[in-house]
Amino acid sequence: MTTLALNNVRPYGEDVTNILIDVADGVIDSIGENPFDDADEVMDCGGNVLLPGLVDMHVHLREPGREDTETIATGSDAAAKGGFTAVFTMANTSPVIDQPFLAEAVWAKGQEYGKCDVYPVGSISQGLKGEQLTEIGLMSRSGVRMFSDDGKCVNDPQLMRRAIEYAKAHDVVLAQHAEDHRMTEGSVAHEGEQAARLGLRGWPRVAEESIVARDAIMTRDYGGRYHLCHASTEGTVELLRFAKNQGIDVTAEVTPHHLMLTDEKLDTYDGLFRVNPPLREARDAEALKQALLDGTVDVVATDHAPHGSEDKCVEFENAKPGMLGLETSLAVVHRIFVEPGLADWRFVAKVMSERPAEILRLKDQGRPINVGEPANLVLVDPQSPWTAHGDEMASKASNTPYEGIEFSARVVGTWLRGTQTYDAKKA
Template sequence: MKPLILKGVRPYGEGDPTDVLVRDGFVAAIGEVADTADTADTAEVIEGHGAILLPGFVDLHTHLREPGREDTETIATGSAAAALGGYTAVFAMANTDPVADNAVVVEHVARRGREVGLVDVHPVGAVTVGLKGEKLAELGTMAKAGVRVFSDDGLCVHDPLVMRRALEYSKALDVVIAQHAEEPRLTVGAQAHEGEHAARLGLQGWPAAAEEAIVARDCLLAEQVDARLHVCHVSTAGTADVVGWAKARGTRVTAEVTPHHLLLTDDRLDTYDPVNKVNPPLRTARDVAGLRQALADGVIDCVATDHAPHAVQDKDCEWSAARPGMLGLQTALSVVVRTMVEPGLLDWRGVARVMSERPAAIAGLPDHGRPIAVGEPANLTLVDPDARWTVRGADFASIAANTPFEGMELPGRVVATLLRGRVTATGGRIPA
């Protein structure tokens, strides 16, 4: 692999533009490197024009749909979307068909990710067999196969005894249990956030307390057994308050928020367009403000996309029949810029923290989320902060096109992505 020079870039958006030399998968030099004798004639050059250099993004919450629903996404197309979105590692959720509740399935997902090679694909193992919430899955054998995060995402591990047992095993295995927090007895038939918009449209409400109650319960269970709990897709300001309370008590809890919960509110229900149907649902403007502040303050640790591709027939139908979920990989950075950077809640080091460093640390990835420094792995993302672009789902690398941001103009765009020094995306395309 040829040496690579990132010319005229600004690490973390700070200082004057400089050059970064990448060799053999690592950052070899930072400074005036373009004219050194061993690189001048052989190195590939990417002109940065003052673009911002960040550690490659890590997504703790991605649905790649393979195996089972390759008509909506594959590991290849999802990996391409991730690379174009600036990601160097993604965690593929377990709700596939068959479910990733055993070593055979998780090893298949990991192998396909390596074969595609655009991002590091880490399979998430199911907590319970078949995602049924009744019997613990083969956590030990999956952990031995390399799984570091377990989740029944899409469904809550609602039985407190099963959840406690899962947390106990996770402590012994030094892995993380990631919970989709939803008290199912409070969400029977739920279609949207319980509020004025759902009431006006006649949609069954999904109360905030259904999320907050499970998070409070699980924080207490995690504290009791001293295990690591991760809260998926926090959607209410009340949940952020619960997480903050638990952290203040010393509970080993972390949390994520999605880009769509940072930007969109339940007033979008008024269009009655199922592209806005998601689980947990879009909440109120007060919740959005609370989530943004919690992310800025570090109460919520990171941004995770919950990238959820769906076939046209699963979205282009009546609301009650539509599948919940939204695309997120190729718009995440821009939504974070709009909701967190432009209002001054985060600077670019903050973006690195919530999109790379913290998710990598939560999942225990030693080679991702690293500082931009000599000797560190060259898992990097180059961002043009001044770019503005209009979202067109049909142009995405994903098979599906169910983006809630269709037609929206967003700020900031990924210029290039490097995985161990190899360019996996540049100029909005995947290199041949």
Template sequence: MTTLALNNVRPYGEDVLNLLIDVTSGTIAEVSDTPFTDADEVIDGEGNVLLPGLVDMHVHLREPGREDTETIATGSDAAAKGGFTAVFTMANTNPVIDQPFLAEAVWSKGQEYGKCDVYPVGSITQGLEGAQLTEIGLMARSGVRMFSDDGKCVNDPQLMRRAIEYAKAHDVVLAQHAEDHRLTGSASAHEGEQAARLGLRGWPRVAEESIVARDAIMTRDYGGRYHLCHASTEGTVELLRFAKSQGIEVTAEVTPHHLMLTDDKLATYDGLFRVNPPLREARDAEALKQALLDGTVDVVATDHAPHGSEDKCVEFEHAKPGMLGLETSLAVVHRIFVETGLADWRFVAKVMSERPAEILRLEDQGRPIAAGEPANLVLVDPDSSWTARGEEMASKASNTPYEGIEFTARVVGTWLRGKTTYTEKDSQ
């Protein structure tokens, strides 16, 4: 067998250990207090933090249809550079992923490239038109684990009820983009003082919260596994907390940008900060942080959304919503939770790897760092200062909202089933 030694690493930021990886089988062969010296390749981890490979439940890789902004290949590169070994790419492509053969093509292309497991998300409705359900059963049999009309909400309550029932029958996750379109219209900013000051049409919290409440009740009555995309308000946190207290099978994600950024960023009218749902106020960000800490919100998901400059360097209300996230998410979570002492690396592993893998029932992702487990791993230097620059991203696009911000945690290596998919020298 071909072997790789990862010596002098700190799993979960704890005691120093050494790993011997069987690259042939893609598993961790042995964990020891003693360094391995006879492996085919030996890497000195220099005391850096080792985590299970990250899992992102929510990305947009734009292929098919907008390969000018991202492809499965460039998105996989960005994922590997960010420490991810699995991502779920949303269905709002052109054509929409609403047929089994399209989902199978996305999966096959990701596997062929080999940098990251790229799971296709099937659309809930045909063409994302909100009128007729897709063949959820056929797509589930083709391996689709999650369905979403992300970018749009399934506003029709009768259609959403049927979707919940079908999803339950096929034991797949239904992920909702919670937005009552009748309340948002042409809104581009959070409804608050900042939007009023800037003359931007406001997007009220109730547009999200009303859908969350409706869907939680439907899930209570009709069952199934319901997942909320990009929770963004204090009220949504309260609704999720109530739903979970009632035993409703609801999970939720929060994005790094909704944790770190607020609507004060809109003062310059920079289209980089246009996102859906919009950046909210400080009290919303604080509520989301606490909800992630106490488990009311389950995971961090990036909502990685590449756009070209022609879609961002325009008037704010005309800018396309979305931000890059794959290459900065770990650094953002580290800054908010680990640097401040709010949480440790075990928490990071939970919300960025273990819990998303559990929700999506991935057998070989988000696993413990132990002998016999899959060698899906990320090595992080927690004391390596770097500055986010869009032009230096592995993504095909450059629309990062963190331009010029300095972070202190950097991914230095990523392995997918023992195969090296990224090392720090790749970006030098």
């Protein structure tokens, strides 16, 4: 097969058109009013929405080291099912991705599997110990575009300053997990009325916000590109808005679960809802929604974090933090923003594809749906009700916080450079 016709599609949810893909070259060949019925393969897309393939700046695929919970292959399957054509997998594996050969191995394995471009994130400090910087220059020459100790915060201000200076010199992004560990020791839930009522150790907003403020000032003074992982508080939004108004090169992400869920979910003490940073209060979720709408927060990133049942089906305090996200994120964003009319599909494309690719300077991901652009695409049926169940996920794990929740938007097809990586009809 050399050509594929996607007839009767609505790019960005707008006017119906027809798209011809040159599969051999992996690009969009033509867009026109007349169906391409003479293509090698013709698909009637039923007027469904076509978007650029999604890009996730923040996932945990667990390989190497915890292949019992996720692998590059199963994570790629989950990504394709969720509409993603590129993901960035964090460095907190075993061993930690702190050497060029480890980063190169992750990239090569993802390319060999071929379902999704899996970009390795390099650690900021060796072994995630927060003591000595990794070889940021060498790793950047191996193709690493982003560095993060995610799972841990770079608490040492002097080490963070040096990281910012090195990252600037090599034009790579530093992604910070903002958490002052001195304020969160033993904490498992947002510090508020709910945690107090349930007898859970509280996690204050200031633990996040103090690091955000410090790092914004450092980025102002020493330059570079700084990205905030999983923003979770109203105060963080205010700090980001201040930083951007000052012209500081700061970007930020929000997770689907911090947009949709609050600490009210903790009533059952279910370990599925243990996450870092914790689920906050309704006013935090509302502030994050508005910040995403007005651009103060730039992107949606899943923080996809698979865990086995032995790590989740335990006392809440002992549950490992993290939730699945790749297969539900588009449905969550649709439910929060598109269904109530707060935003359109172009907004979805911006925060889940175009802006992440722009921040990470990807040349063939997050591109507009135009002739000559890479055929990295996702087809979405906005009126196809389905219910989230962990045991039906493509991920190796099943720890979804949306168990039993019904969504209306479903990914029905994903293409990576013209090759279909997910087909709902065959799933």
